[in-house]
Amino acid sequence: MRNKWGRILLTAVCIMLLLGTSVWAAGTNHMSDLLGFFQDIEVPSGMTVYGSVVAIFGDIQMKGAVTGDVVAIFGDVKIDGPTKGNVVAIFGDLHLASKAAVNGDTVQILGGRTIEEPGAIVTGQKVSLAGFGLNGLPNAGIILVIIMLITLVKIIIDYLISIIAVLVFPERFENMASAALDNMGKKFLIGILIILGFYILSAVLVMVIIGIPFMLLLVPAMALLSFTGNTAVKLAIGKRIGSGREKPWSQMMELFIGTLVYALVEITLVGKSVTFLAKAVGIGAVIDTKGGNGGPHVQAPIGFITKRQDEEEIMGEPKE
Structure with missing residues (x-):
């Protein structure tokens, strides 16, 4: 219980740090991966990031060096130093200053402008997908962009909740993620049966008045199961x-x-x-591991005696 409350406190501290106004470094000449939400990330000249730099709803200004990728979602990216990985701007401007030296690709998706100053070097490819504003889009295009924005906002909200869930239950999600990578066909079959069973049972309950209270319990339970399954699959993909x-x-x-x-x-x-198929695999992993608390990927505690072992001891000699 004490460990659980410690994780919750750690989660609260992480959220407060993530909601700050900016990320910057002082008193050191190197850092590991940088990740920011609703905040800007600035790496000054002379600083080296050994990893990747990622900002969601925030801008990135890189004057120092980075050994990994630089990614901004709903934010601008300005590179004015060496970058060994790729530079990606989604729904934001991409600015390569005169000292920029990108060893990978530069990718801009649904952004505004791409600025490349004289002296900037890009070793890889330069990719721009629909790099224009909403003013040049037809009505159908605007609706498509709005749908995409809503989808991204949902993914970000799910991600923030997933952080809390994984911090509180790291072992369980580790077990579920490992299970999702093993025997995926079985997990997919279990997940599909659960999803189909949910829709069939929902249709039956809606037809009768007495079934409505059960629907009020069934829908949140399915939503929780789907969220847990999606989180497990995302961890499995990253793994x-x-x-x-x-x-x-x-x-x-x-x-x-x-x-x-x-x-x-x-x-x-x-x-x-x-992603629907992936969710089915995740749901199957949740069910197969009993929410990460059992199944083939969880070892029994030391000293645990199974019913078979107990019967063998009663018989007087172990069975081969």
């Missing part, structure tokens, strides 16, 4: 992508990478069908 690294990612970085992949896939109508 699979980072499996080839010499230094494994932390659980929070795995969750972020998995959420980012999820967002890029779900932002399209075709991608929604893919």
Whole structure:
């Protein structure tokens, strides 16, 4: 119980830090991964980030060096130093200053402007997908962009709640994520049966007045199960992508990478069908591991005696 409240306190502290006005470094010449929500990230000249820099609803200004990627969602990116990875701006401007040296690709998705000053170097490809504002879009395009924005906001809200859930129950989500990568066909079948059973049972309950109170319990339960399954799959995706690294990612970085992949896939109508299938796998992993508290990926406590072992002791000799 004490550990649980400690995790909750840690979560509250993390949220307060994330809601600050800016992220910056002082008194050191290097940092690890930087991640900011609703805030700007600034890395001054002479500073090196050994990892990636990611901002959601915030701008990034890189005057120092970064060994990983630089990603801004709903924010602008300005690079004025060496970057070994890719530079990505989603719904924001991309500015490459004169000292920018990008070893990877530059990608701008649904942004405003791409500015490249003389002297800027990009070793990889320069990709721009629909880099224009809403004024040039037809009505159907504006509706599509609004749908995409709503989807992204939902993903971000789910991500923030997932952070809290994983901080409070790290072992359980680790077990569910590991289970999602193993025997995916079985997990998918379990998940599909649960989803179909939910819709069939909902239709039956709606037909009778006495079933309405049960619906009030069934819908939140299914929503919680779907959220848990999605979180487990996002962790599993991040775990699979980072499996080839010499230094494994932390659980929070795995969750972020998995959420980012999820967002890029779900932002399209075709991608929604893919994430639906992924959700089914996640639900199957939740059920198969009993919410991360049992199943094949969780070892029994030391000293646990099964019914078979107890029967063998009563018989006087163990069975082969």
